[in-house]
Amino acid sequence: MKINLRTEALEDLVARVLTTNGMSGENARIVAAVVAGAERDGARSHGLFRIPGYIGTLRSGWVNGISVPKVTDTAPGVVTTDADNGYSQIALAASRPLLLEKLKRNGIALLAIRNSHHFAALWPDVEPFAAAGLLALSFVNTRSRVAPWGATKPLLGTNPMAFACPRRNAPPMVWDQASSVTAMGEVMLAAQDGHAVAKDVGIDAEGRSTTDPKAIMAGGALLPFGGHKGSAIAAMVEILAAALTAGRFGFEDRSAQIFGAESSNAGQSIILLDPSVTAGAAFPARVDELFSRLMSVGVSRLPGDQRYAARRRSERDGVFIESKIYDYLRSLLPPSDPERSHAP
Numbered sequence: 001m002k003i004n005l006r007t008e009a010l011e012d013l014v015a016r017v018l019t020t021n022g023m024s025g026e027n028a029r030i031v032a033a034v035v036a037g038a039e040r041d042g043a044r045s046h047g048l049f050r051i052p053g054y055i056g057t058l059r060s061g062w063v064n065g066i067s068v069p070k071v072t073d074t075a076p077g078v079v080t081t082d083a084d085n086g087y088s089q090i091a092l093a094a095s096r097p098l099l100l101e102k103l104k105r106n107g108i109a110l111l112a113i114r115n116s117h118h119f120a121a122l123w124p125d126v127e128p129f130a131a132a133g134l135l136a137l138s139f140v141n142t143r144s145r146v147a148p149w150g151a152t153k154p155l156l157g158t159n160p161m162a163f164a165c166p167r168r169n170a171p172p173m174v175w176d177q178a179s180s181v182t183a184m185g186e187v188m189l190a191a192q193d194g195h196a197v198a199k200d201v202g203i204d205a206e207g208r209s210t211t212d213p214k215a216i217m218a219g220g221a222l223l224p225f226g227g228h229k230g231s232a233i234a235a236m237v238e239i240l241a242a243a244l245t246a247g248r249f250g251f252e253d254r255s256a257q258i259f260g261a262e263s264s265n266a267g268q269s270i271i272l273l274d275p276s277v278t279a280g281a282a283f284p285a286r287v288d289e290l291f292s293r294l295m296s297v298g299v300s301r302l303p304g305d306q307r308y309a310a311r312r313r314s315e316r317d318g319v320f321i322e323s324k325i326y327d328y329l330r331s332l333l334p335p336s337d338p339e340r341s342h343a344p
């Protein structure tokens with residue numbers, strides 16, 4: 001059985017769940033928007049599926065739910081933010097006004113976030129900038145889960161990266177992907193649903209290729225996408241997200257040793273570019289010309305299109321969630337919360 005909720009109601013429910021479990025109201029609202037947005041956009045591996053991980057990490061004390069980020073004006077085009085061991089999206093929200101001020105002045109701006117946790121998809125971090133006409137890139141590092149090319153033990157993180165680009169009369173083109181063949185969330189979902197994964201996704205604890213998601217999770221490793229090329233990109237993300245921000249590398253993170261902790265203390269960088277400075281007002285039209293050429297040679301869709309389609313469906317019909325997940329969320333509310341005892 002499924003329950004149907006409007007995105008706003010889901011966001012509100014998730015925010016109450018997070019505040020009940022150790023987050024400040026303001027921080028909970030920021031993270032809840034990201035979780036509910038992923039569920040709305042059909043990005044299941046980073047939606048409600050992550051709630052037990054958020055709760056476990058909050059309850060373990062490994063992440064700071066009441067973080068107050070420290071934003072520093074470091075250089076004419078650079079903002080550095082210490083996330084106070086809290087979620088990165090909260091640090092981004094606190095840094096945004098100064099970052100945009102620098103972007104306006106310089107046409108380019110860098111945000112370097114350290115001492116942060118990121119347990120979500122990256123597109124919510126970049127899409128709003130592109131919707132405002134900017135190019136945005138972001139890089140995040142995570143705990144060691146990926147065996148570098150030629151190795152059999154994990155060292156690099158799944159290290160996601162995202163790129164968002166404004167268009168003329170359409171939502172931004174946004175790609176958002178792990179440096180591994182697939183995100184660990186997809187492997188966890190496969191294990192939960194009893195499915196095998198594709199044969200190039202990971203290796204077991206002995207370094208042998210496996211399609212068993214549980215063997216990958218139990219001491220094995222994910223593989224980088226694109227062989228040695230993806231391995232180099234994963235290392236680049238580690239440098240841009242951790243070394244550049246003065247944050248921790250994935251192999252320095254201790255989250256795997258903390259019972260219940262699932263997000264890593266790591267870093268994130270965001271680079272903003274104003275294309276009108278270099279390319280003038282023609283930029284969105286030039287981009288659309290490229291996209292229509294791509295379509296003309298047989299490309300059926302752009303990155304992000306599947307998510308936008310899911311978003312349109314959710315905006316029209318509401319978000320459908322399994323009733324057992326809804327019951328689980330309600331069980332995390334305080335007894336005084338009316339939604340705990342009254343289902344819709």
Ligand code: NDP
Nearest residue numbers: 118120121122158160175176177178183303304305306307
């Ligand atoms: P996918 O391989 O599912 O998708 C990567 C990108 O490719 C998406 O932008 C997707 O767009 C696009 N895409 C997929 N298929 C096609 C196609 N046929 N044609 C054109 N574009 C396509 O993502 P991953 O498994 O690599 O990552 C999933 C999520 O996990 C990401 O959101 C990532 O940020 C997140 N992640 C987060 C981590 C963290 O620590 N916070 C760590 C690792 C990953 P569309 O969405 O429209 O399908």
